[in-house]
Amino acid sequence: MATIMAMPKGLESLEGYFVERPEPLLTNKTIQVILIREVLDYLILRTEETRELNTVFTWRSQDDDTIVERVAFLATKQKGAESRELGALLRTLNQRDGRPDDSCYLKDRLCVRCPRCILFGATSTERGREARQPNIRHRVAYSTAFSLDPFEEVAETTTFNGVSEATTLTGQTLNVRNSVRPATLFPSIVTLQSVTWKEFVLTLKTIGKTKRYGAETRIGGEVRNNLFGIVAGWEEVITPLEYTLALAKEALAEEGKMPTVEITGQILEQYRGLASMKDKVKVLTTEELQSLSEGVQGFEMPKEFVEAAYEDARDFREFQSSRAREETTRQAR
Numbered sequence: 001m002a003t004i005m006a007m008p009k010g011l012e013s014l015e016g017y018f019v020e021r022p023e024p025l026l027t028n029k030t031i032q033v034i035l036i037r038e039v040l041d042y043l044i045l046r047t048e049e050t051r052e053l054n055t056v057f058t059w060r061s062q063d064d065d066t067i068v069e070r071v072a073f074l075a076t077k078q079k080g081a082e083s084r085e086l087g088a089l090l091r092t093l094n095q096r097d098g099r100p101d102d103s104c105y106l107k108d109r110l111c112v113r114c115p116r117c118i119l120f121g122a123t124s125t126e127r128g129r130e131a132r133q134p135n136i137r138h139r140v141a142y143s144t145a146f147s148l149d150p151f152e153e154v155a156e157t158t159t160f161n162g163v164s165e166a167t168t169l170t171g172q173t174l175n176v177r178n179s180v181r182p183a184t185l186f187p188s189i190v191t192l193q194s195v196t197w198k199e200f201v202l203t204l205k206t207i208g209k210t211k212r213y214g215a216e217t218r219i220g221g222e223v224r225n226n227l228f229g230i231v232a233g234w235e236e237v238i239t240p241l242e243y244t245l246a247l248a249k250e251a252l253a254e255e256g257k258m259p260t261v262e263i264t265g266q267i268l269e270q271y272r273g274l275a276s277m278k279d280k281v282k283v284l285t286t287e288e289l290q291s292l293s294e295g296v297q298g299f300e301m302p303k304e305f306v307e308a309a310y311e312d313a314r315d316f317r318e319f320q321s322s323r324a325r326e327e328t329t330r331q332a333r
């Protein structure tokens with residue numbers, strides 16, 4: 001029997017938006033974590049095949065439909081880095097607590113039974129006695145983030161030529177590196193659906209500690225993820241593009257105006273007005289956000305907490321597998 005653990009201080013403001021235990025069948029309970037991802041070193045955001053940055057054309061702002069080009073921070077890039085970081089966090093906690101590790105790693109050796117797999121989703125490669133084991137659907141969703149400022153203001157091309165270490169002679173070929181310059185901001189949203197408070201804490205801890213994104217992270221790619229807001233509801237209330245365009249409107253109205261927690265709160269309130277189940281939407285106030293952020297930061301993730309998260313994951317998998325067995329038996333009849 002799992003011990004009843006107290007939530008970190010500040011999480012009570014999200015009461016009613018957590019589920020008791022993770023289950024394969026989802027509820028509408030949704031929590032959106034609103035972030036400003038702040039680039040701190042040259043960041044290379046490109047897909048492997050090209051040397052170009054990923055860009056996209058969007059409106060300039062919420063009330064200006066001029067088309068501008070923005071750098072796109074693809075959802076897969078954010079998700080990949082953070083999923084790996086959650087894996088590393090769990091491994092570290094397991095070492096601390098002397099818990100055997102399932103050696104779960106991306107992308108072809110996911111264990112399908114740990115807190116990371118049941119939250120981020122996993123494709124099962126194992127085979128049961130009667131049937132193929134079910135896959136796990138993700139309950140954390142990422143979306144593409146767009147640079148707050150247009151492409152020409154944030155992109156930088158550096159040319160360099162390799163220097164031979166032996167001869168110190170500069171090579172003949174000129175290499176080009178396209179990157180996003182430091183101080184670029186990417187308003188971004190991570191959406192959690194049907195999660196427990198423990199999963200929420202693990203997610204915030206992970207987002208907070210993840211510092212490297214993009215290609216070639218050995219030479220840069222540092223990013224700080226700043227928590228700017230939280231909105232909960234029975235649906236997704238806002239998308240990153242909407243948030244970006246609303247922030248751009250503020251910045252254009254008042255030159256150089258930077259995003260703040262207060263402005264973010266106002267934007268979230270504005271989007272509450274568009275929700276299908278408006279009365280279910282809760283925008284955390286600045287004080288609530290502050291208290292939650294401190295509570296999570298100060299939470300040390302004791303052994304019982306990690307134990308309970310693993311127990312939830314095991315129960316989730318057992319429930320899912322027994323359902324799959326039932327279905328296979330029914331179909332066989």
Ligand SMILES: [Zn+2]
Pocket residue numbers: 104105110111112113114115116117118
């Ligand atoms: Zn796993």
